[in-house]
Amino acid sequence: MMKLHEMIPKRLRSGGIIVPLLIGMTSYSAQAAPPGGLPFGAYDPPGEFSTDRELTTEHLFLPWEDVFLGSLYDADVYARERNRDLMVTIEPWTWTRDSRNTPSFLINGIRTGLYDENMRAICSILDDLESDVTVRWAQEMDDDSGQFIWSNWEPSIYVSAFQRMINVCRSVAPDVTVMWSPLGREGLEEYYPGDDYVDVIGLSVFGLQAWEEEILGEAQTFTDIFGPRYERVQGFGKPVIVAELGYVGDAGYVDDWENSVRQDYPEYPRLTSVVYFNQQEVYPWPDDFGLPDWKVSERVVRQ
Structure with missing residues (x-):
């Protein structure tokens, strides 16, 4: 077998940055999945779900530059x-903010093959794992907030980039499940890369009571937010997953969401699972609402 360091191109090893296991190594207060029958997973750096045997998916986030892939x-x-x-979100940048490229550099780099080896190195290891793996590349491409350098591109450019990276990944990991994962906004269909490149569709659903009441005029339910997003993707005929889920508010608001997110809704027959984002937000919420803490141990806002 090829040695690990020989599988990782120099760009991926530069800077000496080691991404942590991206999963909780120390369990804080133990948490249980919300009630319901829908399969449930989590991105869980604090390890709050580490002892919950009901979880079916462990979500990881992985930059494709400056990363030690042995953690996989x-x-x-x-x-x-x-x-x-395992669901592995591969983000096409480095997590070192002062070393990030521009959108134009990333677009040209993907087009010319500069990043083929980054994707190939990651997927080679994913193929070597024993767990079933879903690859989620360059998520929320329909977001216009400025959070990601791969978002809000000309749709045809994003589609071409997605297809190229999935082709590279499948060349070394033919059995991975591929997720296309828009935020869920109107116009997302322009970014759809085609049935041959998508096995499952992921959506993001976050509820922030304070923002909803001030900006939208009233608090939103899980179905208020998820429903329209589901309608925009259900026509593609693929299974749908809530790939990122979070909610913050008072006790009543959180309790309502908690008892809604894992229910079996006849109107959403393609919804197959939900995956919680158990971490504080890393990018400012719009309208000066800061960084909501989605962690299950912190999400109830005391009045």
């Missing part, structure tokens, strides 16, 4: 010990 093997062991699959 540890994540594989962690997931298998808990009978969980």
